[in-house]
Amino acid sequence: LYSLLFAKQIKDKRPCQATRENIEDIALPNIKMTLLKLFNASNANSPKDDAGGFNAQLESKGRDQSPSPPKDDVDFDSTEAATPEGKSSVSFLRSKVSLACLGLGILVLALLVVGGVGIFQYNTAPAAGRIQQQDTLFVPDNHGGKAGKEPSLLCDSPVKCGHTIPGTGKKKLSFFQDLVCTEPPQTGEECAITVSGEGAELDCNHFMISQETSGSWKYGICVSNGAKAMNCPVQRFGVGYKGAGIRIEDGGEIEDCEVMFNIYRGILVEGSPDSTSTTKISDTFIHDNGSTGITFEGETGSESSIQIEGVRTINNGGTGMVFNVLADATMNLRVKDSETSYNGATGFYSPSSGSIDFELEGFF
Numbered sequence: 001l002y003s004l005l006f007a008k009q010i011k012d013k014r015p016c017q018a019t020r021e022n023i024e025d026i027a028l029p030n031i032k033m034t035l036l037k038l039f040n041a042s043n044a045n046s047p048k049d050d051a052g053g054f055n056a057q058l059e060s061k062g063r064d065q066s067p068s069p070p071k072d073d074v075d076f077d078s079t080e081a082a083t084p085e086g087k088s089s090v091s092f093l094r095s096k097v098s099l100a101c102l103g104l105g106i107l108v109l110a111l112l113v114v115g116g117v118g119i120f121q122y123n124t125a126p127a128a129g130r131i132q133q134q135d136t137l138f139v140p141d142n143h144g145g146k147a148g149k150e151p152s153l154l155c156d157s158p159v160k161c162g163h164t165i166p167g168t169g170k171k172k173l174s175f176f177q178d179l180v181c182t183e184p185p186q187t188g189e190e191c192a193i194t195v196s197g198e199g200a201e202l203d204c205n206h207f208m209i210s211q212e213t214s215g216s217w218k219y220g221i222c223v224s225n226g227a228k229a230m231n232c233p234v235q236r237f238g239v240g241y242k243g244a245g246i247r248i249e250d251g252g253e254i255e256d257c258e259v260m261f262n263i264y265r266g267i268l269v270e271g272s273p274d275s276t277s278t279t280k281i282s283d284t285f286i287h288d289n290g291s292t293g294i295t296f297e298g299e300t301g302s303e304s305s306i307q308i309e310g311v312r313t314i315n316n317g318g319t320g321m322v323f324n325v326l327a328d329a330t331m332n333l334r335v336k337d338s339e340t341s342y343n344g345a346t347g348f349y350s351p352s353s354g355s356i357d358f359e360l361e362g363f364f
Contacts, residue, residue: 251277325354
């Protein structure tokens with residue numbers, strides 16, 4: 001029972017480590033030790049060695065072979081018990097009881113192992129459908145199974161920079177350690193992690209996404225088409241023109257992130273020409289980036305709805321917040337309980353030729 005509870009703790013705290021094999025690795029050694037103790041405790045004719053193992057019988061030569069003081073149910077003061085025949089009879093009875101207890105114990109523990117492993121085992125998808133991860137949890141939830149059934153866990157290879165979470169159905173990628181880009185991007189790659197499509201979600205669990213100082217990745221996280229990223233500290237990205245720690249394209253959501261020490265911008269929000277999108281940034285701290293804290297750009301003909309709440313842009317090298325809407329584009333902007341201060345240039349700047357509808361509340 002202790003082994004299975006311990007395995008459940010691993011399942012709760014490190015889901016991808018709670019595989020069938022790992023649970024067996026945890027449970028079986030403890031159960032083996034339990035069986036050894038059960039055998040030695042129940043077998044009166046097998047003196048224990050210091051380790052309490054089966055080898056005690058082999059090392060007992062020359063030791064006192066007399067049994068331990070009896071329980072109250074056998075009177076060894078009687079004549080029968082004092083004779084060799086009496087001892088033999090009692091020993092025979094006790095050995096039978098010992099074997100029965102041992103057999104029952106083995107049966108119960110075996111059922112616990114089989115049942116426990118069955119509880120904690122997880123279905124895995126075919127190899128062609130598996131996803132690369134690094135101590136992470138990938139939960140595809142397409143709502144195709146029975147009500148209340150948890151989605152499968154895929155815990156295979158490490159996540160590498162350049163990884164994409166597609167938004168087909170509901171999919172979530174959670175980090176359980178930092179992700180550092182040590183290799184340069186391949187041709188055409190710009191984003192260390194891409195989260196694309198409604199239902200796609202990245203939860204960094206406050207583990208860092210970064211790259212080496214000499215790295216050439218343009219963006220740390222790319223969120224697009226209604227996807228979401230949360231609890232993500234992002235640093236050391238923003239290489240090249242329009243580079244940023246986080247890029248949002250055609251709508252998405254950023255929640256409880258920290259974007260810092262990026263070479264160019266902290267966050268870049270873009271809308272494709274003639275697109276309609278909604279972007280929400282909340283409870284996010286953007287600081288110490290080389291240029292702008294947040295830049296919003298609306299392309300020609302685009303319609304953007306921007307919601308900013310609980311956001312701070314502080315001590316960035318350029319402007320705190322920039323809103324740039326091109327001709328024939330419109331932006332509906334709501335800023336609430338946010339701050340832009342101690343930046344290297346203007347706090348709030350809008351060089352737009354398009355139309356912006358502002359609503360500011362609790363904005364410092």
